[in-house]
Amino acid sequence: MALVEISNVHKSFGEVEVLRGIDLTVEKGEIVTIIGRSGSGKSTLLRCINGLEQINGGEIKVAGELVHSRSTDLRKLREHVGIVFQQFNLFPHMTVARNITLAPVLTGKIAKGDAARELARKVLAQVGLEEKIDAYPGQLSGGQQQRVAIARCLAMSPYLMLFDEVTSALDPELVGEVLKVMEDLATQGMTMILVTHEMNFARNVASKLVFMHAGMVHEEGRPADLFANPATPELANFISSVR
């Protein structure tokens, strides 16, 4: 069974149909990169996967559970599906440690106090920011904030991580440190779905590339193949425009 099964998903915002019948499966351990022009529905699709957006048709299954079914405990599901946002969305009134441990403690994964702090230290080590454990988000650079946001996800030990243009709000010189963390996660076998404009990452790290166009999966396949031999003029155009 695939970890994520998306079949014939439709989604409209008012009159505008942003997703027009999406089919996509993601196996455990896969790193799927979604590319496409802005407005092609990439971010919306990602947000549908953890139930942040409702869908108007079709279905999405994560670990065999229907995301948009009334009987699904979305909260429980989200404990295992992490998402990292373009704007970091750290909690500005909490220290890095508390940002990280808030959810694990409140959801009963871990006890307050030493155990929680140990967890914070462990996941911060994974993103190389142990020394910032007591800092506030406002004291960190954009790249550091995004790494903390990734650590905050990791603290919930997710089996799937979603990345929504996580480097798009960063200064160019800070992009590398975040991509590095994501590459590390990829080598550790984390299942990841990313929406990104980082073509090098899509080419070199991803195991599957998905090109979205006009609310549909226009092409999908191995990154090397798609980059070398785009089957459609839309993808060819897109590749040449982002080079």
Added chain:
Amino acid sequence: MRGFTISDFLTMLAAVQWTATLVVLALAFGAPLALLLARMCTGRSRIARLVATGILQLVQGVPVLGLLMFFYFGMPVFLGIKVPALVSVGAAFTIFTAAFLGEIWRGGIQAVHVAQGEAAACLGLTRWQTFRHVIAPQAFRIALPATVGFLVQLIKNTSLASVVGFVELARAGQLASAATFQPLLSYACVAAIYFALCFPLTLWSRSLEDKLNGAR
């Protein structure tokens, strides 16, 4: 007739306790209601939103004096029992506080970016946990200057309770004025005491506002 003496002033000072009582009552009962209204206004349920918004608009559109009269004369009529002035006056200020603080806190809650709530929900927090740990602390910081500012309004507005004969600071001033035929001096004292109560709060509210703006 007698002259205005220090004991008149002391009587006024003593009446401050009733002004304070009204303020404390209004906050103790009004603040939880305000929180409820603010939550309803910003919640998911359409009906709750409509009801809460309706209440806020209604109460804000009625002068405090109107509320006072309504509760003072209305409670015996509608409840069929005679209630002490403190209860009816307290109820009026409770409703007043609920509506205005509710509006201030609604604004504070809505000023916290939607994405903060999303991020919390995505980490598996319940809606209450999200409000309690993520939204409320940030909203509170944003709304604190206006909340303290409202406190000043509340203190001054309790003077309206004198109209129905409730003896608080303003009413004590009236009584002193009537007894001494020194209205100017009496009311000057009343004004000075109100100012002494409110001015520090105004300063505090200002400094909170500066801090908030500086932090952005």
